Amino acid sequence: xxxxxxxxxxxAVGRLxxxxxxxxxxxxxxxxxxxxxxGNLYLFxxxxxxxxxxxxxxxxxxxxxxxxxxLMGEESALRVKFKLKKIKFSDLFSVHNPESxxxxxxxxxxxxxxxxxxxxxxxxxxxxxxxFDPIRVSSLMGVNDFLPSVDGxxxxxxSNQIKFYAKGQVKxxxxxxxxTEPSSQYVIKRLQ
Numbered sequence: 001x002x003x004x005x006x007x008x009x010x011x012a013v014g015r016l017x018x019x020x021x022x023x024x025x026x027x028x029x030x031x032x033x034x035x036x037x038x039g040n041l042y043l044f045x046x047x048x049x050x051x052x053x054x055x056x057x058x059x060x061x062x063x064x065x066x067x068x069x070x071l072m073g074e075e076s077a078l079r080v081k082f083k084l085k086k087i088k089f090s091d092l093f094s095v096h097n098p099e100s101x102x103x104x105x106x107x108x109x110x111x112x113x114x115x116x117x118x119x120x121x122x123x124x125x126x127x128x129x130x131x132f133d134p135i136r137v138s139s140l141m142g143v144n145d146f147l148p149s150v151d152g153x154x155x156x157x158x159s160n161q162i163k164f165y166a167k168g169q170v171k172x173x174x175x176x177x178x179x180t181e182p183s184s185q186y187v188i189k190r191l192q
């Protein structure tokens with residue numbers, strides 16, 4: 001029997017390079033791990049249970065011992081798809097190459113998979129930038145790789161934990177709990 005599949009892009013989740021995806025039991029929380037390009041972990045929280053067509057995208061990072069969530073954007077798939085057809089990189093950012101590792105005062109130096117750049121986020125389309133280019137925007141926010149050497153993750157329903165793997169071995173275990181911001185019962189509270 002011949003099998004075919006159709007790829008359907010979910011624009012509300014953002015333009016991510018997620019190698020690993022976890023849909024949590026509430027059917028509203030979705031973890032996405034970019035283990036290949038940025039090491040970033042994202043959390044998408046849908047507005048409606050069972051539908052990921054509208055919601056909020058967060059990037060997860062550590063500040064000291066605390067786990068933080070930075071809002072990347074809130075939008076519907078339809079609006080993002082429409083905007084994506086019209087928007088260009090230059091509509092989101094002003095960019096120049098660093099000179100001796102330095103940027104103009106208005107720009108911020110970042111180093112990502114795209115190389116070293118000096119960027120300024122433009123105000124006009126700021127609300128879409130985190131969804132269209134989450135790697136650059138999270139870097140502008142000062143977010144570092146959440147777990148840089150991790151290459152997989154899974155949810156353990158019995159312990160209510162996410163286990164992160166490196167080369168097939170459990171490297172980190174995260175405890176989950178409830179939160180109001182972001183609003184989910186599957187928010188990473190602690191990493192061990």
